[in-house]
Amino acid sequence: MSRILHKDVAIIGGGLVGSSAALALRRMGLSVALLDKGFCGAQASGVNYGGVRRQGRPPEQMALSQRAHVIWPRLKEIIGIDGEFVRSGHLKLARTEAEMASLEAYATRVAGFGLDLELIGRNKLRERFPWIAGDIVGASLCAGDGHANPRLVSATFALAARRAGAEVLEHTPVSHVERVPEGFHLSAGSGTEIRARFVVNSAGAWAGTFAEAFGEPVPLGRIYPSMIVTEPLDVFMTVNIGAEGGGIYARQVERGNCIVGGMRAEPTVDLDFSRPTGSGAVTIMNRAADLFPALRNTYAIRCWSGTEGEMSDRNPVIGFSRTTPNLIHAFGFSGAGFQIAPGVGEVLAELIRDGESRTPIEAFTIDRFARMDQGSPAGSVPEARKRETSK
Amino acid sequence: MSDALRPLIVGAGPTGIRAAQTLVDAGIRPIVVDEAAAGGGQIYRQRLVPDERTPRDLYGSETGKATALHETFARIRDRIDYLPQALVWNVQGKAADVAAGGRTRRLNFSHLILATGATDRxxxxxxxxxxxxxxxxxxxxxxxxxxxxxxxxxxxxxxxxxxxxxxxxxxxxxxxxxxxxxxxxxxxxxxxxxxxxxxxxxxxxxxxxxxxxxxxxxxxxxxxxxxxxxxxxxxxxxxxxxxxxxxxxxxxxxxxxxALRSETQLADLAGCRFVFDGRDRAWRPERDLAGRTSVSGLYIAGDGAGIAGADAAELAGERAGFAVLEDAGLTVDRARIAVLERKLAAIQRFRDVLEAAFPFPDKWANSVDDDVLLCRCEEISIGQARTAAREQEVRELNRLKALTRVGMGRCQGRMCASAAAEILAAAHGQPLEAVGRLRAQPPIKPLPLGIAADGEAA
Known part of the structure; x- marks a missing residue:
């Protein structure tokens, strides 16, 4: 059942980045093949926590994040569903004076980007968010941030791309991709051969091999954030909760279930999937019960995890390849890709159509690691920096 | 020699008790974890509070078997580590997470026998x-x-x-x-x-x-x-x-x-390979006649390994106990194993007869109305599942769960997944096995958020 498809663009990886790029490209009239080794949006894009937040991002991500910010409330118009997006606000808690100082410093650093952060002291916090217990020193509120349902948003972007005319090929892993005179040649599962002028590498945690195939090794590691979800409860958690210094994040969905994360999982026998550890799940549950008294006598009904690509500097790679014309990378979102992904999709489409994007992405070039590691032997892959995962 | 052996048996029904007995008879002290307050499983379940009913009132024609099983369990009670009213909610490598009395702890094991039984389909x-x-x-x-x-x-x-x-x-x-x-x-x-x-x-x-x-x-x-x-x-x-x-x-x-459906979540969490069982209309862990799964040191027997009934459960539990002994290099009663395997094979043949006598209602999946509730935890209707199948081209059960919430609630699909699979298969006219099975996630049953963690034990 061998066949050859001719497309303007072949996208490797049907996560939220690849799917939103596919949709944007179709709207520009380009022909697209969107390939995924499994279901579109079934890995990190579909099973992540669902935070739609700008707060906490480094300044270099702000332009991109603000571009995505205006997309979220328009999901219904763009993909046909609102994806349960709620502009609830994102409240980042400080448990120590040092953490509060860190929140204040962050607010100063991003003051020019229009996040409208509100710093809240201990007493005001108690007054406005009485459902938060514990010795919380203060918090920073970003009222325009919120949360959404990843498993709906990501899969529906892919569906919208398909409805817009993209050739969406699921369960079609790309086994080989190479530069040929007229563009690229890709070999994929089920005997599918694709000829494309452009290739987008948006393969998430699996993007490293494709980058390496074009002589661009990157320090891409894997992380496995894990979460628990409670039974449905009366809605009390009115904002998306984060914590300076990490360790816990929580939101309550419309149906009433609370989703709480803050630990890391381990890969399963099938290394592409991961599962929370028992002790990790209980740690998250206990932290949630301590911080939110309303959860003390409730039950966790499930925990889960996903496989996510993480760069050593925790910034993604976005932009043209430095070795290969018309190859574009977009991966390594390091546990913070959900909010900006729809913006990245638009940027990728612009890069393909115009050769440049109106949104600055210079900070995300793939050769930044080569520059950092001058003197290391060519082609070597620096080891990902170990990061403390729980506190 | 037996000190190094620390088998864990999950379930104290006919399978678990016979497996435990077999190990005890060989001088090994297994851990037996069971959700119920007393041994016997569902089929030979004991009264919570004594009343005037005799065993014959309770178990009828099966009184002899029930009494023998209960007596066996009482007899080996001092030679096992028995944790009643305890839930194994996760398995990871050679350790199980066990919740009981508001606390959870991790039990390490050398071998694991899953005797998890079945629930109604x-x-x-x-x-x-x-x-x-x-x-x-x-x-x-x-x-x-x-x-x-x-x-x-x-x-x-x-x-x-x-x-x-x-x-x-x-x-x-x-x-x-x-x-x-x-x-x-x-x-x-x-x-x-x-x-x-x-x-x-x-x-x-x-x-x-x-x-x-x-x-x-x-x-x-x-x-x-x-x-x-x-x-x-x-x-x-x-x-x-x-x-x-x-x-x-x-x-x-x-x-x-x-009919019944096997409880297979723990086998899934432990990484067992699954096969589709046409007679049970379900995916179940792959295992040999002795109960060995695809994971070394992990055994599954009784209705949790595929529906075969209580008599088979006792035989399979004993056989799995022997399998642990064999794999640990201990001597076993070969003649007895041959008898067990012969009887198990005969019951397997008889299951085909039973399936023909009590067939699955084939018409159900196409005739049930759209507005009937499919997933009661998440309040998802049959129609919503059919719509997702049709309009979002959903053909696989985990995808159905992701897009509609079917199987995402308190029961984690234990109640609704069989029906959801039938509906999804019928919606596309595809074979039942093609829709796959829900991936299990811990905890296999709800766990209180405030549960205290005791860390590693034994």
Missing amino acids: VLPFRGWTTPGVFTLGGAQIALKSQGCAIGERVVFLGSGPLLYLVAWQYVKAGARVAAVLDTAPFSSKLHLLRGLLSQPGVVLRGFRYAAELMARGVPVHFGVEPDQIEGETRVTGMIWRERGKEHRLACDAVGYGF
Whole structure:
């Protein structure tokens, strides 16, 4: 059942980045093949926590994040569903004076980007968010941030791309991709051969091999954030909760279930999937019960995890390849890709159509690691920096 | 030598007890974890509080087996580490997370025998969530364990040997059974005659249940197509079709089920390879006749390994116990193993007869109405699942879960996944195995957020 498809663009990886790029490209009239080794949006894009937040991002991500910010409330118009997006606000808690100082410093650093952060002291916090217990020193509120349902948003972007005319090929892993005179040649599962002028590498945690195939090794590691979800409860958690210094994040969905994360999982026998550890799940549950008294006598009904690509500097790679014309990378979102992904999709489409994007992405070039590691032997892959995962 | 062996047995039903006994007899001290307060499993469940009922009242023709099993468990009690009312909620490598009494701890094991049993296979139809509707197994537990009937005028409905057994037990206990509604045609029961040679005891017992029900004036209907259970806050009646004609009967409780489904979540979490079992209409862990799975040191036996009934469960539990001994390099009774395997093979052949006599209601998946609830935890209708299948081109069960929430709630698909798989397969006219199975996630049953963690034990 061998066949050859001719497309303007072949996208490797049907996560939220690849799917939103596919949709944007179709709207520009380009022909697209969107390939995924499994279901579109079934890995990190579909099973992540669902935070739609700008707060906490480094300044270099702000332009991109603000571009995505205006997309979220328009999901219904763009993909046909609102994806349960709620502009609830994102409240980042400080448990120590040092953490509060860190929140204040962050607010100063991003003051020019229009996040409208509100710093809240201990007493005001108690007054406005009485459902938060514990010795919380203060918090920073970003009222325009919120949360959404990843498993709906990501899969529906892919569906919208398909409805817009993209050739969406699921369960079609790309086994080989190479530069040929007229563009690229890709070999994929089920005997599918694709000829494309452009290739987008948006393969998430699996993007490293494709980058390496074009002589661009990157320090891409894997992380496995894990979460628990409670039974449905009366809605009390009115904002998306984060914590300076990490360790816990929580939101309550419309149906009433609370989703709480803050630990890391381990890969399963099938290394592409991961599962929370028992002790990790209980740690998250206990932290949630301590911080939110309303959860003390409730039950966790499930925990889960996903496989996510993480760069050593925790910034993604976005932009043209430095070795290969018309190859574009977009991966390594390091546990913070959900909010900006729809913006990245638009940027990728612009890069393909115009050769440049109106949104600055210079900070995300793939050769930044080569520059950092001058003197290391060519082609070597620096080891990902170990990061403390729980506190 | 046996000090290094620390087998963990999950479940203290016929399988778990026989496995434990086999290990104890070889001088090994297994850990036995069971969710119930007392051993016996569902089939030989014991009373919560002593009452005037004799074992014969409780277990009928199976009294001898029940008593023997309970006695065995009492006898080995001091030579096992027994954790009743405890839930194994996760398995990871050679360790299990066990919750009991508001605390959770990690138990390390050398070998793991999963004797997790089965629950009723539930197929939704209109009114199935009305208060007063129970599964057949649930109706049986209420009677055995608590000495109460699910209602004063009870209808039993479905397909499977349990249908007649539970109805008969209710009649024996003095309850009023308004009707037994068998979804299979009477002609299907003729298949049982084929089983008379291999398992005459089982077949004759089944005939006796049916005969006694009829003798006591309980109407037994065949070829029933359930239409709806009536009642707002409580069951008031049952409507069904029979040869195209509508029937209605007043009742205040309904017990129903369509055979059993294996509890396989722990095997899934432990990484066992699964195969599709056409007879059970379900994916189940791959295992050999001794219960060895694809994971070294992990065994599965009894109804949790594929539906075969209580007699097979005892044999398979013993066989799995021997498998642990064999794999640990200890000597085993080869002659006994040969007997166990021969008997197990005979029961497996007989299961085909039973499946023909108590067939799955093939028409259900295409005939059930869109507005009937499919997933009661998440309140997802049959229609929502069909729409996702049609409009979002969903063909796989985990994808259905992701897009519709089916199987995402408190029961984690233990109640709804069988029906959801049937609906999804029927929506595309694809074979049942093609829709796959839900990936298990811990905890396999809900766990309190404030549970205290004790860390590693033993």
